[in-house]
Amino acid sequence: MTDTQSPNLSRRDFLKIAWAFFGGVAALETAGVFLAYLQPRLAEGEFGSVITAGLVDDFPANSVTHIPNGRFYIVRIGDGGFLAVYHRCTHLGCTVPWDQTAQKFICPCHNSQFDQQGTVENPPAPRPLDLFALAIEDGEVKVDTGNLIQRQTYDMAQVVYP
Amino acid sequence: MDEQTPKPEPSIFERMRNRLTPDGVPADERGRMRMVMESLVLHIHPAKTDVNSMKWTYTWGLGGLSALLMTILGLTGIILINNYTPAAPQAYLDILEINSNVWFGELIRNLHHWSANLLIVVAVLHLIRVFVTGAYRPPRELNWLIGVVMLLLVVGANFTGYLLPWDQLAYWAITVGTSIISYIPLIGQWLMQLVLGGPEVGANTLLNFYSMHISFIPLAIFGLMSYHFWRVRKDGGLTLPKSSKQLDDPKPERVTTIPHLVNREFIFALGWSAAILLFAMFVPAPLEGIANPALSPNPAKAPWYFMGLQELLLHFHPLIGAIVIPSLAIIAIFTIPFFDLNLKSVGVYFRSQRGRYLTALAIGISLIATPVWVLLDEYVLNWTLWLPTWNTLISNGLIPLAVILLPVIFLDDWIAKKFQADTEERALFNAAFLFTAFIVLTLIGIYFRGPGMSLYLPWNMPVVVH
Numbered sequence: 271m272t273d274t275q276s277p278n279l280s281r282r283d284f285l286k287i288a289w290a291f292f293g294g295v296a297a298l299e300t301a302g303v304f305l306a307y308l309q310p311r312l313a314e315g316e317f318g319s320v321i322t323a324g325l326v327d328d329f330p331a332n333s334v335t336h337i338p339n340g341r342f343y344i345v346r347i348g349d350g351g352f353l354a355v356y357h358r359c360t361h362l363g364c365t366v367p368w369d370q371t372a373q374k375f376i377c378p379c380h381n382s383q384f385d386q387q388g389t390v391e392n393p394p395a396p397r398p399l400d401l402f403a404l405a406i407e408d409g410e411v412k413v414d415t416g417n418l419i420q421r422q423t424y425d426m427a428q429v430v431y432p
Numbered sequence: 433m434d435e436q437t438p439k440p441e442p443s444i445f446e447r448m449r450n451r452l453t454p455d456g457v458p459a460d461e462r463g464r465m466r467m468v469m470e471s472l473v474l475h476i477h478p479a480k481t482d483v484n485s486m487k488w489t490y491t492w493g494l495g496g497l498s499a500l501l502m503t504i505l506g507l508t509g510i511i512l513i514n515n516y517t518p519a520a521p522q523a524y525l526d527i528l529e530i531n532s533n534v535w536f537g538e539l540i541r542n543l544h545h546w547s548a549n550l551l552i553v554v555a556v557l558h559l560i561r562v563f564v565t566g567a568y569r570p571p572r573e574l575n576w577l578i579g580v581v582m583l584l585l586v587v588g589a590n591f592t593g594y595l596l597p598w599d600q601l602a603y604w605a606i607t608v609g610t611s612i613i614s615y616i617p618l619i620g621q622w623l624m625q626l627v628l629g630g631p632e633v634g635a636n637t638l639l640n641f642y643s644m645h646i647s648f649i650p651l652a653i654f655g656l657m658s659y660h661f662w663r664v665r666k667d668g669g670l671t672l673p674k675s676s677k678q679l680d681d682p683k684p685e686r687v688t689t690i691p692h693l694v695n696r697e698f699i700f701a702l703g704w705s706a707a708i709l710l711f712a713m714f715v716p717a718p719l720e721g722i723a724n725p726a727l728s729p730n731p732a733k734a735p736w737y738f739m740g741l742q743e744l745l746l747h748f749h750p751l752i753g754a755i756v757i758p759s760l761a762i763i764a765i766f767t768i769p770f771f772d773l774n775l776k777s778v779g780v781y782f783r784s785q786r787g788r789y790l791t792a793l794a795i796g797i798s799l800i801a802t803p804v805w806v807l808l809d810e811y812v813l814n815w816t817l818w819l820p821t822w823n824t825l826i827s828n829g830l831i832p833l834a835v836i837l838l839p840v841i842f843l844d845d846w847i848a849k850k851f852q853a854d855t856e857e858r859a860l861f862n863a864a865f866l867f868t869a870f871i872v873l874t875l876i877g878i879y880f881r882g883p884g885m886s887l888y889l890p891w892n893m894p895v896v897v898h
Contacts, residue, residue: 305626308626308629309626310625310626310628310629310630310631310636311629311636317631317632318630318631338726341632358632361611361745361750362607362608362611362612362745362750363607363608363610363611363614363632364604364607364608364728364732365725365726365727365728366728367728376884377728378728378729378730378731378732378883378884379604379608379728379730379731379732379885380745380746380885381884381885381886393816393824393828394745394746394749394750394828396749396750396824396825418631
């Protein structure tokens with residue numbers, strides 16, 4: 271053995287480790303390319319973009335209105351504030367209808383129940399119905415369906431006033 | 433050198449026929465053995481086969497039946513592709529067209545549908561047969577693992593195929609089924625969107641599922657199936673049946689594979705093909721109205737083989753019910769050949785006399801305990817109400833899980849003490865107990881859950897209009 275050789279790492283071992291390392295990097299890069307390729311793509315103007323639900327005055331106080339193409343409900347609570355509630359159940363994704371007589375959202379799939387603001391009244395749903403970001407511009411109610419807000423509880427900060 | 437009269441040359445047609453058709457089965461044993469060895473398809477068999485391994489009541493032909501069903505699925509699937517467009521809503525219209533306007537279209541679809549459903553049952557029975565005869569023990573651990581992976585792929589093929597008709601049944605079963613993914617910690621939401629190709633089941637989901645259903649999954653199953661067969665030979669053929677009183681290997685008695693094994697297989701395949709064909713002629717595959725994303729049917733049920741899982745979801749926080757419990761079950765199935773090692777009882781149904789008794793006991797206890805627990809949890813236990821300030825993962829997840837696990841651990845301990853059960857018998861007891869519970873949950877989910885997922889007696893089930 272010549273004394274230029276490191277006692278701990280031979281040239282052969284060094285090359286083996288280097289090959290394994292760069293091979294691993296190449297494999298990760300390939301996996302990354304595949305994953306990036308498979309990412310969902312969203313089309314302009316469809317669900318996922320900003321949707322105009324209507325004029326502020328279209329929604330009376332204490333009402334729930336379904337906007338099917340936006341997948342959400344416009345909830346106007348008693349004091350005139352707005353919420354955009356995603357109609358997808360937080361349990362397993364069924365579409366939750368508003369029950370006018372019971373004044374509740376009742377999911378047909380596993381009987382999760384939510385009050386007007388989307389708070390869980392009956393499990394198995396693990397959290398309140400999700401919200402979309404809502405803004406009021408020039409008397410129009412606009413909902414950004416690409417901006418989903420998950421929440422653990424209902425609080426007044428979520429309500430938007432005209 | 434003498435001029436010899438040349439023999440008359442065979443005509444071009446004779447030469448074609450000689451080259452392209454088999455020579456016919458040789459009359460002598462050696463010739464038939466050579467034929468097996470030299471054939472691409474037949475050489476998955478040994479030239480001679482032990483008569484004990486052909487015993488009908490040992491294997492029940494379940495592996496062979498799975499292979500037959502895969503063949504039927506491949507053939508019917510390939511031609512179904514020609515009348516199908518993986519786009520919404522055209523997919524649904526194409527199915528209507530196949531059912532009404534394509535020659536034999538409905539028959540082909542029925543065959544594909546019923547074979548796929550039968551395959552799930554047969555593949556699970558095959559797994560049970562291998563489990564209760566201890567046929568996964570060394571050196572066959574790897575083939576057990578490959579088999580389990582194939583079972584998961586078969587479930588995947590079924591699930592991706594379930595969406596393709598694009599009817600209400602398909603749409604909501606896939607919505608419920610894929611929402612389970614979102615409960616995987618950290619990456620769940622991202623992974624669900626990747627699978628769906630968007631925030632909800634839609635056109636991209638249909639294309640994703642179609643591509644998985646007709647390319648990746650069948651290719652993977654075909655490759656693993658070939659490997660599975662090859663490993664059976666490499667691991668020394670099938671395990672041989674033994675009785676629990678006579679643990680010595682049975683006296684080997686080998687006969688030529690042609691005709692003894694091949695004929696049996698041929699008749700078996702023919703009989704099953706006829707039965708499936710008859711069934712598909714008379715029982716139509718279900719098809720409901722076109723998918724309507726705004727209207728969830730009540731109740732919305734997952735595919736039947738996931739109803740046990742969906743039943744768990746009614747009782748546990750989704751992270752426990754949909755991720756933790758199934759993962760534990762799959763890990764247990766994967767690792768069992770590495771700690772259940774007794775080679776003495778390979779080939780004995782239920783390991784021993786005591787094993788047979790313990791299995792019956794486990795099934796009996798489970799048949800009573802599972803419905804009782806479902807009823808209790810439905811009408812009496814209400815953890816989220818009793819512990820309102822607790823996180824639902826604890827109150828509706830870990831606490832009920834502990835309530836379930838304690839009796840299981842207690843039972844395991846009890847049979848170990850009372851019956852001196854050894855490792856292999858305890859594995860058998862626990863597996864029989866848990867698997868029976870899973871079957872009972874599946875049956876409750878399919879037959880006893882009605883609108884709002886409330887419990888009904890099957891004969892009092894309200895009629896659901898979609």
